Amino acid sequence: MIDADFANSGGDFVISGFEKLRIDLQFRLSQKPQLLEETLPARADQLARQLADILEPLFLTHDVSGQKALLSKDQEPRLISNDWIPSLGKAFLQALEILVKLRQKQYATEFCWPEIGASFDKRRMETENNGTKLDFEYKPVLLALMPAAISWIPSIEREGELEELMYYPAQVVLDMGNGL
Amino acid sequence: MSSRREWPENHTDVLLDYVDEFGHTLATPGPRRREGYKKLRKHLNSACVPRPRPFYSIEDISAHCCFLTNKYAVVVGPNVKEFFKSGRTYLHEPFNSVKSHVPALFCVNDAASDTISRNQTDTRGSMMPIQQTPIQSLTPSLQNTQSTFSITSNQQCFQDVRPTRVNSWTYNCSPCSSQTEDSTLYQETTGFSSESWDELCRPRSVQHRISFQAIGPAMIRLERHADRATDSYMESGEVSLLPPPDAEYIKRNHQSLAELLASVVPERNMAALATGEISNVLLLRSLIGWAVYKWVFQDPFPVLGTERGGIWDDLTEMLKERGKLREPRSY
16 A cells, blocks of 8 residues: 555656655654654664675675684784674764754755865865875875865855855865875 | 734644645636635635735735645745746745745645644644744744734745855765755656755754754764774774775675775775775775765755665554554545
């Protein structure tokens, strides 16, 4: 029943029952903030498990009885911690909570992931490299760690234009050598 | 007479009854629609006491009330004709303007209508708390104003007046309600963009709002959680004790991981993994950051997700058990 498609009387569109349920649930969540208290942790946990599953083989290097396992540089076998998933879940939960709160604001907040290889932008990026800001000039981004959070709000001085409001600069690691 | 204007006690119920009776016919011109408008005019004129001004004509009402087809949304507000004129774009600006300028009633299928009715019933006989009623929570600025129907025509808010950006940069940017393939699907199937639904789906509660000043610290907390997750990856020791990932092996055997890896480390930088220029710790942190960015900040439905199963099934079951979900009927 839920999956059954239906068409409206005019036949203008077809929407699945599942989509209707999703819309309905989204609407309910908006009217029942307490539902978010149940939903956000569950969603965070779902995302954490999804990521943990994908990342599981990232550092697997050694076969033990036909199984891949973590093996450290000192040849000691290691295990992935049980704390890993709940800990990851907290990160996703924090992100979801931020997003829900941001959606109450008048101006949309955008999240920007720096392009790898782009030059360091001292206004929109912070780097974990050691050195002074002068050292970072024109250095390319090697790795991004966190996206920037920005809003564009109507400019007071220039009518019809938007001004950038930087809440949080992107966290990056720069290639301090001569490039790759 | 109270100087403070209240949303009439039975206004929502009457409107919903009206939509039940006539909503499906309003999309088509004809005598039934005319009859529907007459009834609504009568109701609006009697319900809005003291009203800013009477609704004189059918055209007047049609300019103030918008009934989208199939009861998917009902918007009561000024100059709704402008919505239609601008085609799809009306879905963005009007919803925003409705939120801040005019009383609005949204119905998203029967079940949602039921929610509105129930909320109304819960608060009957008293001032409706701003956070408990869809109508007033959509219009917080009106709670203490002089008119329930704020007919201060604000043409600007119904036009696509989004200005151009200055200082645009080359990052991969996505707004909270981004236009993705999923939202395109919505446009094609329903005529609504996911942005408009997104707008509908915001929990309209002041307590859920975040101040400008708090966004930065909240992001820093997110960063720290990602750090802690990285630290807790291994049961003993540090991730840096592990050899670097074998990109070739991953590419051959684990497609999802290979795609995720390629998102944060492009092909030309893969050598940096082997040489240790990109450490394991930084790599793991980057992967977590990217997943948060992609799966939360870029997802048009981040709270429930776009994939089926998991929390969707849990929620569906939960709502069914509580009797809060019923199969919407077809029109």
